[in-house]
Amino acid sequence: MNLNKLINSTPVGRMDIGSWRGSYTLFKKEILRFWRVAFQTIASPVLTALLYLLIFSHVLESHVEVYKGVPYSAFLIPGLIMMSLLQNAFANSSSSLVQSKVMGNIIFILLTPLTYLQFFSAFLAAAIVRGLMVGLAIYLMTIWFVDLQLEQPVWILTFAFLGSALLGTFGIIAGIWADKFDQMAAFQNFVIMPLTFLSGVFYSIHSLPPFWQTVSHFNPFFYMIDGFRYGFFGKSDISPWISLCVVAAFLFGLAWLALKMLKSGYKLRG
Amino acid sequence: MTIPAIHIEQVHKRFGSLTALNGINLTINQGEFFGLLGPNGAGKSTLINILAGLLKPTQGRASVMGHDVVNDYQAARMNLGVVPQELVFDPFFNVREMLRFQAGYFGRGKENDAWVDEVIENLGLTDKAHTNMRKLSGGMKRRALIAQALAHKPPVIVLDEPTAGVDVELRQIMWGFIKKLNAEGHTIILTTHYLEEAEMLCQRVAMMKQGEIVALDTTTNLLNKLAGKNLRLKLNAALPTTLLPLLKNGENGVYTLALSELSEVEYVMSELRKAKLNIDDMQLFEADLEDVFMSLVGENVSAK
Numbered sequence: 001m002n003l004n005k006l007i008n009s010t011p012v013g014r015m016d017i018g019s020w021r022g023s024y025t026l027f028k029k030e031i032l033r034f035w036r037v038a039f040q041t042i043a044s045p046v047l048t049a050l051l052y053l054l055i056f057s058h059v060l061e062s063h064v065e066v067y068k069g070v071p072y073s074a075f076l077i078p079g080l081i082m083m084s085l086l087q088n089a090f091a092n093s094s095s096s097l098v099q100s101k102v103m104g105n106i107i108f109i110l111l112t113p114l115t116y117l118q119f120f121s122a123f124l125a126a127a128i129v130r131g132l133m134v135g136l137a138i139y140l141m142t143i144w145f146v147d148l149q150l151e152q153p154v155w156i157l158t159f160a161f162l163g164s165a166l167l168g169t170f171g172i173i174a175g176i177w178a179d180k181f182d183q184m185a186a187f188q189n190f191v192i193m194p195l196t197f198l199s200g201v202f203y204s205i206h207s208l209p210p211f212w213q214t215v216s217h218f219n220p221f222f223y224m225i226d227g228f229r230y231g232f233f234g235k236s237d238i239s240p241w242i243s244l245c246v247v248a249a250f251l252f253g254l255a256w257l258a259l260k261m262l263k264s265g266y267k268l269r270g
Numbered sequence: 271m272t273i274p275a276i277h278i279e280q281v282h283k284r285f286g287s288l289t290a291l292n293g294i295n296l297t298i299n300q301g302e303f304f305g306l307l308g309p310n311g312a313g314k315s316t317l318i319n320i321l322a323g324l325l326k327p328t329q330g331r332a333s334v335m336g337h338d339v340v341n342d343y344q345a346a347r348m349n350l351g352v353v354p355q356e357l358v359f360d361p362f363f364n365v366r367e368m369l370r371f372q373a374g375y376f377g378r379g380k381e382n383d384a385w386v387d388e389v390i391e392n393l394g395l396t397d398k399a400h401t402n403m404r405k406l407s408g409g410m411k412r413r414a415l416i417a418q419a420l421a422h423k424p425p426v427i428v429l430d431e432p433t434a435g436v437d438v439e440l441r442q443i444m445w446g447f448i449k450k451l452n453a454e455g456h457t458i459i460l461t462t463h464y465l466e467e468a469e470m471l472c473q474r475v476a477m478m479k480q481g482e483i484v485a486l487d488t489t490t491n492l493l494n495k496l497a498g499k500n501l502r503l504k505l506n507a508a509l510p511t512t513l514l515p516l517l518k519n520g521e522n523g524v525y526t527l528a529l530s531e532l533s534e535v536e537y538v539m540s541e542l543r544k545a546k547l548n549i550d551d552m553q554l555f556e557a558d559l560e561d562v563f564m565s566l567v568g569e570n571v572s573a574k
Binding site: 019024026028029037100105107112115265270 | 285319322323324325326343344345347348350352354356358359360361362363367371372374375376377378379418
């Protein structure tokens with residue numbers, strides 16, 4: 001039939017189902033989305049971290065020595081890098097998702113043949129890139145002011161990668177769950193902020209009263225920061241291997257939840 | 271046998287206690303220009319969302335070009351382009367970027383750029399190709415939305431109320447392009463409130479009411495079968511009671527009578543003569559799809 005011939009001649013055919021080009025396109029779009037507003041998404045968290053460094057190191061430099069032979073400002077920097085990295089990885093996936101849900105343009109992704117795994121990978125990879133970029137930018141800015149050791153770079157990279165992946169995944173979950181911007185803001189202010197601030201960014205948990213030390217051990221952020229810091233100084237509150245196991249376990253748990261939500265179409269497909 | 275563009279079999283959709291679709295059966299052939307009509311809440315968008323994979327049917331099955339929308343959703347979506355009803359857009363990118371991304375999600379790469387440019391040109395978006403989506407006017411956003419649905423060159427295109435709030439110029443541009451795509455073999459499915467549009471464009475229409483298809487036929491057949499002719503009379507007195515069964519509406523001495531066939535004019539005239547009434551004015555015109563629509567779903571439209 002003539003009509004059939006016409007249709008078959010259009011370059012539709014079947015998508016190569018295993019093709020990851022769709023997922024790569026979504027990843028690229030997500031990267032460009034934050035890069036277009038880099039002033040807000042990269043420069044601004046770097047500035048905030050530098051302000052923390054300036055104020056805290058000025059006030060506490062001569063009073064606090066957490067690890068022997070490590071100046072307070074040097075101790076503080078890995079914490080600040082990790083804190084910003086985590087917050088920005090979370091912000092990237094969560095704000096992108098909640099924004100496209102509120103604006104309605106998430107439909108353009110939902111109409112495509114992208115699988116839930118491809119959807120997840122694209123958002124996650126973009127969140128990791130944003131987290132690592134912010135972390136790297138803070139590192140590059142601060143090494144001008146403070147002499148920072150790099151004892152075991154592999155641990156640094158491992159925790160930077162796992163931390164941004166964990167928070168990127170958490171951001172995907174929050175972004176799918178939240179229907180409004182204020183729900184997202186509540187999530188950020190009542191969950192993410194307390195967890196980051198109470199994780200040992202500014203102090204060693206050994207300086208805390210026993211009760212709060214115990215509480216800190218239930219905070220996954222503590223393990224990410226502690227393990228990350230180990231990479232710089234070769235010293236940490238607990239063994240980096242324990243931190244690695246805890247962080248990996250949380251990452252798998254959250255990734256499982258995120259994939260389950262995406263697979264079922266929770267809040268995205270009816 | 272040719273695979274139908276759309277095949278819907280006993281599709282039900284329930285939201286809690288609300289039944290949005292109640293056993294829809296529908297087959298749309300390749301190359302058709304098909305109209306899906308019905309009042310708000312009839313279930314048109316629910317049906318489209320099921321085809322698009324945005325909703326899962328509670329019961330029944332649907333396929334696009336032979337691919338089940340649930341079990342073989344990737345292939346089904348590859349073959350389908352949907353223009354959503356709401357004017358949604360991504361505020362971060364310009365028109366061309368958006369279209370290339372959209373094609374990319376479907377696995378299309380640089381080889382598809384020429385088609386994207388063709389879509390841009392045909393929808394009169396060339397001047398706006400580098401304009402950010404946010405800065406486009408409502409009409410231009412609508413064009414971009416249509417372009418997005420076409421970016422991966424799907425053989426089946428669904429337009430959900432595409433002309434709501436759209437000016438005459440855009441309608442012409444849009445229909446010109448859509449008709450061209452149809453002539454090239456694309457299947458077009460249109461939902462609309464503008465019945466004259468459906469009448470003008472669609473070879474076949476389905477009318478929906480409360481989650482069911484109440485009429486499904488070629489536009490010509492529906493018009494012939496259900497609409498007949500309309501006779502408008504201006505009289506100097508009230509309409510004879512014998513003619514009341516034919517009355518569609520009447521105000522200020524102007525009465526519109528629905529005739530199932532032309533020969534009924536004779537009967538009307540004889541009744542008027544019997545009643546010794548003078549005819550001040552008389553007009554005979556073809557009924558349109560709106561009449562068919564009103565006769566099928568009328569009470570419901572007015573109830574809303």
